[in-house]
Amino acid sequence: MHIRTARPEDAPAIWSIIEPVIRAGETYTLDRDMIETDALAYWLGPDKETFIAEEDGTILGTYYMRPNQAGGGSHVCNCGFMTGADATGRGVARRMCEHALAHARSRGYKGMQFNFVVSTNERAVHLWQKLGFEIVGRLPLVFHHPVHGYVDALVMFQAL
Amino acid sequence: MHIRTARPEDAPAIWSIIEPVIRAGETYTLDRDMIETDALAYWLGPDKETFIAEEDGTILGTYYMRPNQAGGGSHVCNCGFMTGADATGRGVARRMCEHALAHARSRGYKGMQFNFVVSTNERAVHLWQKLGFEIVGRLPLVFHHPVHGYVDALVMFQAL
Numbered sequence: 660m661h662i663r664t665a666r667p668e669d670a671p672a673i674w675s676i677i678e679p680v681i682r683a684g685e686t687y688t689l690d691r692d693m694i695e696t697d698a699l700a701y702w703l704g705p706d707k708e709t710f711i712a713e714e715d716g717t718i719l720g721t722y723y724m725r726p727n728q729a730g731g732g733s734h735v736c737n738c739g740f741m742t743g744a745d746a747t748g749r750g751v752a753r754r755m756c757e758h759a760l761a762h763a764r765s766r767g768y769k770g771m772q773f774n775f776v777v778s779t780n781e782r783a784v785h786l787w788q789k790l791g792f793e794i795v796g797r798l799p800l801v802f803h804h805p806v807h808g809y810v811d812a813l814v815m816f817q818a819l
Numbered sequence: 820m821h822i823r824t825a826r827p828e829d830a831p832a833i834w835s836i837i838e839p840v841i842r843a844g845e846t847y848t849l850d851r852d853m854i855e856t857d858a859l860a861y862w863l864g865p866d867k868e869t870f871i872a873e874e875d876g877t878i879l880g881t882y883y884m885r886p887n888q889a890g891g892g893s894h895v896c897n898c899g900f901m902t903g904a905d906a907t908g909r910g911v912a913r914r915m916c917e918h919a920l921a922h923a924r925s926r927g928y929k930g931m932q933f934n935f936v937v938s939t940n941e942r943a944v945h946l947w948q949k950l951g952f953e954i955v956g957r958l959p960l961v962f963h964h965p966v967h968g969y970v971d972a973l974v975m976f977q978a979l
Contacts, residue, residue, distance in 0.1 A: 734961075795958055814956045
């Protein structure tokens with residue numbers, strides 16, 4: 660598995676990964692009916708560095724990194740990770756997050772913050788904990804899950 | 820003191836309130852050198868409802884309200900409040916926040932979240948607590964304060 664900066668020609672493959680995640684509406688606070696143009700403009704926006712994980716020419720996952728805040732908060736980064744539906748269980752998210760942590764350090768970021776980890780996304784919560792993140796906040800019932808109804812979201816943080 | 824929706828012609832007065840706060844860089848994660856056009860586009864952006872507090876024709880403070888997240892997080896709002904330098908200590912922030920809580924309820928929001936209350940802004944922290952907000956997260960050293968260096972920020976939340 661190889662991780663590299665996303666290129667414009669990766670857009671269709673990235674869309675094939677992020678569309679099902681957006682449509683499911685279970686893990687990201689994005690409009691579930693977001694159209695392709697808007698979703699790609701978001702995921703590949705000029706405020707972000709976007710990466711893809713690929714193996715044998717197939718894109719398995721993608722992530723972005725950006726400053727979590729401007730001004731006095733710009734030394735902490737934020738990332739979003741999505742793995743292709745066909746690639747789950749192969750350690751793609753772990754590899755992308757390890758890459759992100761190393762990349763963030765190389766960029767001089769002093770911390771990485773996830774602002775909104777849906778509490779029912781236990782797989783992600785456990786993975787982030789294994790990779791050194793701590794739960795620094797619990798937001799009560801702030802996410803309306805299409806299956807579970809109103810559930811908490813977590814703020815997770817790691818100093819770098 | 821009267822609170823009403825901001826109008827285009829309020830822009831110069833709003834700028835006179837928000838410019839010193841942005842330049843000070845002690846409470847908001849906005850670029851300290853943000854230019855007027857960008858700052859007003861942010862504060863009066865189409866994603867926000869913006870209000871002003873006025874007394875005898877003078878604008879004393881301003882606040883905005885917006886959904887804190889899209890999709891499954893859009894039932895929680897976020898607000899930002901700024902009081903004019905000449906109007907501190909007169910309960911302007913309290914009045915604006917009380918107005919915001921009532922307005923948010925009328926809009927059907929189920930919660931109000933402040934994502935980044937700088938911990939050294941004790942006056943704000945105490946006021947929000949008095950008005951029913953709880954600290955639901957503490958973000959370690961995520962704010963670089965121009966005087967105090969790296970300090971924590973708080974996530975504060977109130978169910979509506």
